Amino acid sequence: MMRFKYILPLFVLLALFVVGTASAASKVERDLEEMKRRLEAVEQATIAPATEDEATTARMLADQQAELDALRVEFQKLQGRFDDLEHTRDQLHELLNMMRSEMELKLNNFDERIAALEAKPQPVATKPQPEPEPEPQKGDPKAEYEAALTLVQKEESFERGRQALQTFVKTYPENELKVNALYWIGEAYYGEARYEDAILQFQKIMQEYPEHNKAAAAQLKQALAFSALGDAATTKVLLQKVVKLYPGTDAAQKAGERLKKLK
Numbered sequence: 022m023m024r025f026k027y028i029l030p031l032f033v034l035l036a037l038f039v040v041g042t043a044s045a046a047s048k049v050e051r052d053l054e055e056m057k058r059r060l061e062a063v064e065q066a067t068i069a070p071a072t073e074d075e076a077t078t079a080r081m082l083a084d085q086q087a088e089l090d091a092l093r094v095e096f097q098k099l100q101g102r103f104d105d106l107e108h109t110r111d112q113l114h115e116l117l118n119m120m121r122s123e124m125e126l127k128l129n130n131f132d133e134r135i136a137a138l139e140a141k142p143q144p145v146a147t148k149p150q151p152e153p154e155p156e157p158q159k160g161d162p163k164a165e166y167e168a169a170l171t172l173v174q175k176e177e178s179f180e181r182g183r184q185a186l187q188t189f190v191k192t193y194p195e196n197e198l199k200v201n202a203l204y205w206i207g208e209a210y211y212g213e214a215r216y217e218d219a220i221l222q223f224q225k226i227m228q229e230y231p232e233h234n235k236a237a238a239a240q241l242k243q244a245l246a247f248s249a250l251g252d253a254a255t256t257k258v259l260l261q262k263v264v265k266l267y268p269g270t271d272a273a274q275k276a277g278e279r280l281k282k283l284k
Contacts, residue, residue, distance in 0.1 A: 163198070169205075237272035
């Protein structure tokens with residue numbers, strides 16, 4: 022799983038800014054060295070032997086003293102800028118490390134939640150099984166898929182629709198509609214309020230078929246399942262992930278709208 026894909030752009034921008042700050046500090050440091058050399062030269066000239074013309078010597082010394090004072094003021098300013106840049110660079114490094122640690126903690130918590138759900142024993146069904154629907158024409162995968170989808174989407178018979186879709190996936194493992202069927206199995210779990218099962222189902226799609234056009238919708242729906250469980254922190258992380266990984270998609274637009282409501 023590409024755990025850090027959606028945070029890398031932020032870290033790169035901060036890192037570039039830190040590098041730029043370091044470069045500026047290096048320039049100020051070079052300016053300071055040049056200023057020191059100029060100060061030394063002026064000081065040496067100031068203590069040079071006096072000439073026979075005392076008036077001329079006095080003017081020269083006054084000019085040199087004025088230049089020395091100006092150089093000292095400029096030197097102090099550069100020293101202050103250098104100290105400020107060093108402090109800013111240290112702050113940026115600290116901020117970058119804090120953000121990296123926080124994001125890693127959130128992602129690790131998410132991975133732990135998924136692992137815990139995968140290890141959790143599946144509940145034993147206690148409801149009586151409903152009467153099966155009349156089977157569509159045998160050997161017609163598309164007709165079977167559409168019949169199962171109708172149960173989920175239109176009739177909201179989520180359990181029966183899910184079972185029909187699971188049968189479809191087992192019967193036609195290579196069919197082009199398989200991933201769509203896997204997604205709607207997750208939707209059916211969501212409709213049954215079996216949110217943990219829905220989370221695992223959507224995770225399966227993102228891990229095994231990350232390039233499929235249902236991956237974005239699966240990521241969004243997984244976030245909503247965590248929201249239904251009351252996990253606001255994980256919900257926010259996953260919604261941000263949808264926006265980062267699937268820009269321009271309907272799922273990303275819906276995730277963005279959800280994020281605005283969370284703020």
